Amino acid sequence: MGPVIERWYWIVKFPAEFNLDLGLIRMTEEFREVASQLGYEKHTSLIDISSIPSYDWMRRVTQRKKVSKKGKACLLFDHLEPIELAEHLTFLEHKSFRRIS
Numbered sequence: 001m002g003p004v005i006e007r008w009y010w011i012v013k014f015p016a017e018f019n020l021d022l023g024l025i026r027m028t029e030e031f032r033e034v035a036s037q038l039g040y041e042k043h044t045s046l047i048d049i050s051s052i053p054s055y056d057w058m059r060r061v062t063q064r065k066k067v068s069k070k071g072k073a074c075l076l077f078d079h080l081e082p083i084e085l086a087e088h089l090t091f092l093e094h095k096s097f098r099r100i101s
Helices: 002-013 014-019 024-038 041-047 056-062 082-100
Strands: none
Touching: 002 014, 014 024, 024 041
8 A cells, every 4th residue: 555655645746747747647557557456446546647637738838939040140250350359259258257157
């Protein structure tokens, strides 16, 4: 009965995981079938994940849309005047140091 109670705890605490993860759904259903075959009928209702509400909306929210590149950046600096090059490098250095600290 220990593993059944442990699974029940996780199903109650994290129902979305048991709804979104197909591998976890499959494994839980297999575990439920084995528990049923071993005679733990009254405990199989504790690990019934068919009553979990759908969290499909959460899957859609967490999936990110691919961001299309709006333009290509030129990595050559030979077209810049010296002062423009200095400004660009100063800005890039600032961004780099800001990430470090």
